[in-house]
Amino acid sequence: xxxxxxxxxxxxxxxxxxxxxxxxxxxxxxxxxxxxxxxxxxxxxxxxxxxxxxxxxxxxxxxxxxxxxxxxxxxxxxxxxxxxxxxxxxxxxxxxxxxxxxxxxxxxxxxxxxxxxxxxxxxxxxxxxxxxxxxxxxxxxxxxxxxxxxxxxxxxxxxx
Numbered sequence: 001x002x003x004x005x006x007x008x009x010x011x012x013x014x015x016x017x018x019x020x021x022x023x024x025x026x027x028x029x030x031x032x033x034x035x036x037x038x039x040x041x042x043x044x045x046x047x048x049x050x051x052x053x054x055x056x057x058x059x060x061x062x063x064x065x066x067x068x069x070x071x072x073x074x075x076x077x078x079x080x081x082x083x084x085x086x087x088x089x090x091x092x093x094x095x096x097x098x099x100x101x102x103x104x105x106x107x108x109x110x111x112x113x114x115x116x117x118x119x120x121x122x123x124x125x126x127x128x129x130x131x132x133x134x135x136x137x138x139x140x141x142x143x144x145x146x147x148x149x150x151x152x153x154x155x156x157x158x159x160x
Contacts, residue, residue: 003059003062003063006059007056007059007060010052010055010056010059011056013052013055013056014049014052014053014056016052017045017048017049017051017052017053018049020041020044020045020048020049021042021045021046021048021049024038024041024042024044024045025038025042025045026038027041027042029042032141032142033141033143035142077114077115079114080114080115083110083111083114084111084114084115087107087110087111090107091103091104091107094106094107095147096147098149099146099147099148099149099151099152100131100135100139100146100147100148100149100152101131101132101135101149101151101152101155102149102151103147104131104134104135105124105127105128105131108127108130108131109123109124109127112126112127132155135152135155136155136159139152139155139156140155140156140159
């Protein structure tokens with residue numbers, strides 16, 4: 001019975017995602033340099049529809065009644081929970097001192113490490129790539145003012 005309920009919930013989420021995207025498409029999109037009110041909702045709606053469709057397809061292909069890989073709540077990673085909470089509290093204070101790129105790289109590295117401990121170098125490279133991409137999208141493409149220091153000025157000169 002659990003499999004049928006999961007499929008129904010996934011179908012409802014898929015319907016909600018399609019509904020959200022349909023209404024977001026009515027808004028003016030604009031451009032990356034001059035975004036309209038629909039740019040972010042359309043992006044969110046598209047990703048939401050993609051993710052819920054992927055989830056629905058995965059559930060549809062799985063035989064009904066097949067047990068999940070893990071029981072919810074078992075083997076909970078408390079380091080991840082408390083680490084995420086700590087980062088949420090500490091990040092605004094560190095951001096003003098270390099500026100955007102360095103502070104966000106440190107916080108992203110820590111979050112990636114506590115969520116899924118991997119090799120330190122690959123985690124650091126992934127965190128750095130996420131932060132540089134975020135900086136490029138928000139500061140350079142969209143023109144959002146972020147706390148700037150030497151690294152940020154270097155990337156402004158390099159990218160923009």
